[in-house]
Amino acid sequence: MRIATWNVDRGRAGGKGFCDILEVVRDIGADIWILTEAPVSVDIPSTVAFRSMPESPNGEGNDVWTAVHVSTSARANRCALSSHPLTAAVEVDLGPQRLLIYGSVLPWGTAAPYLPTGVGGHHAGTALFLHVLKQQVREIEMVRMHRPDRHLVFAGDFNQALDGPLSGGSRDGQVALRSALGRLRLVAATADQPHSLPGMKSIDHICVPSSWVVRAVTTIQPRNSAGRPISDHACYVVDL
Numbered sequence: 001m002r003i004a005t006w007n008v009d010r011g012r013a014g015g016k017g018f019c020d021i022l023e024v025v026r027d028i029g030a031d032i033w034i035l036t037e038a039p040v041s042v043d044i045p046s047t048v049a050f051r052s053m054p055e056s057p058n059g060e061g062n063d064v065w066t067a068v069h070v071s072t073s074a075r076a077n078r079c080a081l082s083s084h085p086l087t088a089a090v091e092v093d094l095g096p097q098r099l100l101i102y103g104s105v106l107p108w109g110t111a112a113p114y115l116p117t118g119v120g121g122h123h124a125g126t127a128l129f130l131h132v133l134k135q136q137v138r139e140i141e142m143v144r145m146h147r148p149d150r151h152l153v154f155a156g157d158f159n160q161a162l163d164g165p166l167s168g169g170s171r172d173g174q175v176a177l178r179s180a181l182g183r184l185r186l187v188a189a190t191a192d193q194p195h196s197l198p199g200m201k202s203i204d205h206i207c208v209p210s211s212w213v214v215r216a217v218t219t220i221q222p223r224n225s226a227g228r229p230i231s232d233h234a235c236y237v238v239d240l
Contacts, residue, residue: 048070050067070094105157109129161200
């Protein structure tokens with residue numbers, strides 16, 4: 001099973017735009033994609049897409065916070081128990097695996113003006129990150145109570161490194177995220193992977209059950225035909 005996550009930065013990098021994104025996605029060939037800051041027009045062939053609400057305070061626009069794309073070789077349904085506006089939760093049956101894919105964006109420190117009404121409260125900075133993390137973990141735990149037979153995969157753009165320099169994150173955020181993953185009995189397969197910026201570690205993560213065997217983790221910095229990065233985030237691929 002191959003799971004991948006990529007913040008495509010709304011397809012703003014130029015070049016062939018959406019065609020560049022689709023070419024990368026096709027070449028990687030993941031069974032499950034968690035795309036973040038994704039244009040709704042990105043429609044991956046041979047997959048079914050489940051999207052969060054649009055990436056704007058008023059719930060309108062052409063980009064979504066999170067989009068989970070599942071291969072048509074699997075059976076997938078939106079999880080009706082999940083409603084957090086920055087997430088897309090999907091129940092997936094892929095071969096013998098019964099999965100709960102919880103695709104997510106956790107906010108960066110200055111994200112408050114861009115969040116849907118009511119998500120961030122009056123918080124900012126690290127407090128905003130901690131507030132939304134708590135919301136999402138609470139929802140995940142509620143869903144797992146009703147779906148105890150499903151293996152949780154929590155993935156997306158967490159805007160927080162679990163290792164290395166804390167540029168763009170915080171020590172308190174790092175501690176809280178590590179604690180949340182421990183509470184959910186997950187391990188971040190991407191924790192020691194590099195960010196697209198030199199010297200930083202990944203802030204985009206794929207977190208899987210701690211009992212699973214991770215066969216390989218790959219970091220890819222996709223570039224367009226002109227040699228420019230397609231996004232300011234790297235793409236992360238986990239083989240299980």
